[in-house]
Amino acid sequence: MSSSRFPIPQGTLDMLVLQMLSLGPAHGYGIAQRLHQVSREAVQANQGSLYPALHRLEQKGLLKSDWRESETGREAKFYSLTRAGEKQLAVEKESWNRLTAAVRLIFNEGR
């Protein structure tokens, strides 16, 4: 409630979704929960961002989906990484690392 939430920058959500799915298949709602828990409440995936993200990732061939029964016994759409998705995750991690390294340099210059 009170903790000021930072915005998730453009493109970052895709990477986080791919990362979550690298731990195994999950449905949309579950991905949001994983993200929330694993980040210790820091990341709160908006449903209005998450579902479109899943759709475009699937359309790009980075994910595939099928309907299965969820842990609660209800039908849910489970997503899993494709080979291309794994590769893309590696690429985006690498980009992220370069970006954060650059920002670190920028902040540390001129102490």
Added chain:
Amino acid sequence: MSSSRFPIPQGTLDMLVLQMLSLGPAHGYGIAQRLHQVSREAVQANQGSLYPALHRLEQKGLLKSDWRESETGREAKFYSLTRAGEKQLAVEKESWNRLTAAVRLIFNEGR
């Protein structure tokens, strides 16, 4: 040329510009140069992103500008941080740190 450039995520450029100006006043072109040098060629600010960013930051009252003679003896628009800009920079740094910390958690979970 060959080094694949990562995109600067939405909102990040503003923070980087503020940070550059926290080192002292500079004109747009100079900010781009500082960014490029300080980041060791990793960040390449697009002029089509940079000038609009400067304009909106000034409009928000985070920067102020005046025309002065540049190092090369030509007229240039020098920007400098306002008090509000300094505060905003602190806020955005804090957000950035929370974001990167969260992403680090997400990546490290499940090694």
Added chain:
DNA sequence: ATCAGTTACCTCAACCTTCGATGTAATGTA
């Protein structure tokens, strides 16, 4: 039986930023 809360999916318009292209103009240099 009803009400609230949770699980689980989805869509849409508004907003904002980045990108790449394009344009102007002055200076320096080969």
Added chain:
DNA sequence: TACATTACATCGAAGGTTGAGGTAACTGAT
């Protein structure tokens, strides 16, 4: 003369996030 650099600017296209709204089924409590 011609090209690269400095230095400003604008514009449309593209793309993703947000917040709001909507559907539906299941659970537990009153």
